[in-house]
Amino acid sequence: MALVRSAGLALSFICLLTSTATSRADDPQFKIGTTIIGDLKYQPGFKHFDYANPDAPKGGDLKLSDDGTFDTFNPLLQKGATAAGVGAVFDTLLKHSDDETAASYGLLAEGVAVPDDISSATFRLRPEAKWADGTPVTPEDVIFSFNNNKELNPLYTAYYAHVTKAEKTGDRDVTFTFDQKGNRELPMILGEFPIVPKHWWEGTGPDGKPRDITRTTLEPVMGSGPYKIASFTAGSTIRYELRDDYWGKNLPVNVGQNNFGSITYTYYGDRDVEFESFRAGNTDYWMDNQASRWATGYNFPAAKDGRIKREELPNPLRASGVMQAMVPNMRRDQFKDERVREALNYAFDFEDLNRNVLFNAYTRVNSYFFGTELASSGLPEGKELELLNEIKDKVPPEVFTTPYTNPVGGDPQKSRDNLRRALELLKQAGYTLKGNQMVNAKTGQPLSFEILLNSSILERVALPYAQNLKKIGIDARVRTVDTSQYINRVQNFDYDMIWYVWGETLSPGNEQADFWGSAAASRKGSHNFAGIMDPAVDALIPKVIFAQDFEEKKASVKALDRVLLANHYVVPMYYTTHYNIAYWDKFEHLPELPKYAIGFPDVWWSKSAAK
Structure with missing residues (x-):
């Protein structure tokens, strides 16, 4: 799998390992995660990913930028320009580990079970998983999200072409059935699409009209993820705030992550103007994809006196x-x-x-x-x-x-x-x-x-x-x-x-x-x-x-x-073989970043929050 992690990049080739106890002998064997080959690095009972600091303080403001514009918060549509960062509003069934080449662990799902012939995959939802309005995340939500994702996004129409149906098979279980056996990728990539609330999308918006998941929308969407949309200016800025009531804040896959109190994106129509915003301190972080600027464009006071740090990191390109x-x-x-x-x-x-x-x-x-x-x-x-x-x-x-x-x-x-x-x-x-x-x-x-x-x-x-x-x-x-x-x-x-x-x-x-x-x-x-x-x-x-x-x-x-x-x-x-990043000296992270990612902003934190 490639993609499409937002952006991503994506995964394929799964081998289900690591067991947990089951309540009956005839229950499927649920596992805590999926991996490419061999054993998962993290085993049942792990406390947090090694690259995450469990003592990282929460708070502080992060100012980011993007180019172009946005016209929708709907995470399932391919049409339109989806707002940067909106993925933080929604959880997925599984969460990727950034110090393994292809491994994911339960987020909304506490486990996944796959038969030996890989003819299906069953995800068991966590009983504590909640939407921002306090209602539980249900199998019906997962089925609704999957069906619309497959129908509305041409990429996922192909991606999940061999998934013939999604059905509720238990109070907290969703089973996906495949029309081909032996496709080792399918169980893993089914853990990647955003899960949206069925009851919210089938409800009525502030304008009194029914919501429509097949259309773009600038109504702040509701999710189950760590952030909420706090404010925005259509097409130009969007501010997310960390939810104090986030149901999953203490899960092992989330400990030491989602540390910023707010994240604001500002859009620019010109990349050079966007960089000037960074130089002026209006943007905190910059990934530089222009060799000439990286070589000659940092001859200004903040970069020379250390207020702006620069790093060349191979991590995201190692795998x-x-x-x-x-x-x-x-x-x-x-x-x-x-x-x-x-x-x-x-x-x-x-x-x-x-x-x-x-x-x-x-x-x-x-x-x-x-x-x-x-x-x-x-x-x-x-x-x-x-x-x-x-x-x-x-x-x-x-x-x-x-x-x-x-x-x-x-x-x-x-x-x-x-x-x-x-x-x-x-x-x-x-x-x-x-x-x-x-x-x-x-x-x-x-x-x-x-x-x-x-x-x-x-x-x-x-x-x-x-x-x-x-x-x-x-x-x-x-x-x-x-x-x-x-x-x-x-x-x-x-x-x-x-x-x-x-x-x-x-x-x-x-x-x-x-x-x-x-x-x-x-x-x-x-x-x-x-x-x-x-x-x-x-x-x-x-x-x-x-x-x-x-x-x-x-x-x-x-x-x-x-x-x-x-x-x-x-x-x-x-x-190139590395990423060029520059950032104002306002953040911290563990000495070792995740082997296959920069980890920004997920496992970084604000110095101001530590005071």
Whole structure:
């Protein structure tokens, strides 16, 4: 699973371990958590996660920022721009552990039971779980949340495609039934969607009208989580306050977490203005994704005298990989030919950009699982080769003979050679130069497209790329639009090319069908932004999902990676191996952050609250 933790990143590949006592011999064996392989780190009776400080004080104000705008608090819809931080209003069935690669423990659910054939999963709710109005969280709430989440969000329509029903099977039990056996991911990812109150959504709002979960809303929503919406200004600010009456504050998975008394998000339409707000002290925390600013933009008093701290942390990327890329939309005729797409890669001079624009801070991405042990390299062998041989007639022959590499530029001769190779590929694809314009030799149609962006920051890379494309007669235009327009166009596949980052974990699973599967190519709202419809990819995705152990999963993922790369579906960009963060010296955390996360703001706390 990838995703989509808010944002996330996400999980897959589950092995249920660790037992608790049951009341009758015929009761299912409920476990306190799920994990990838081996034993859970934390066993029954654990007090708190090691990276959380049980003595952390509660209180203090945290000021954060976001770009764009928001127009809804509804956590289940994909449409609209959901308010930053609204996830803190809602609990989920399970909570992820940030010092394990893929492990979750009971939050709303005190346990989960799965039969040996993995044909279903049963979650038992905690009797003390309550909504903010004091009413219990019930199986009916879980079923209502699941059904609407699956229906209203195209991502989860695919994610939970093999969950055929959710039903109440006990006073506090909900059972999800699967139409496929052996899918080890499904029980775990069923613990991830937000649980919303059925009675609240089926009730009447302050305006006297019935609420509608199928629509966006700016009515402050009610949840069972640690925070509540205290105030907001539509589209620009939102303030959350810690609930004193939060039912789950003393659960082991929550001890030492949710420490800030209030969290306020302010929205900005421009990333540079957003940074200026941080410099001025109006924002407390900043994750810097601009190499030039990180290298040269902190030459101001607060950063030089230590009032602002800066850190480069590898933690979030230790168990996650990415494919950051320019993504041509193959639903457009000009991108259907693989040779055209390969030519687009030859026109991207990463080495020149890295030196002159990116301060040599990045590495070229050469895998859909870049930065992990799942990334393919060299030539296939062993189990990976066996899998590819099974579908050899569907796989590009170079997969078996030529390791994937990106073109290398960086000097005039290499750049000319790459552009010359791009011209050769375009000629093979039926294009010819007519004057200074690349046109289809048969139709005379120019090779032209728009690169759609949602941030002006990306223009510093997109514009030089477009200039390089113009050198070989391709008319590439860069257009940056506001967040709401960008979301709408992307969800409807209304673009020629976009810039996108797919996040991966060490346990890819069901989300791969949404990223690359043929069925997702025509499903609006999916993450198959390239429009991939490839029988080899479709054959390998189930191999990834149903792998029985990590070695089998690794071989399946590498095989999938090779096929995706060989078809040149995207133009790989670049990424880094660490996160750059800066923050005002107002916070504290334990000396050791969680191994696989920054833990901010979950396990940090305010210095002012400690006084």
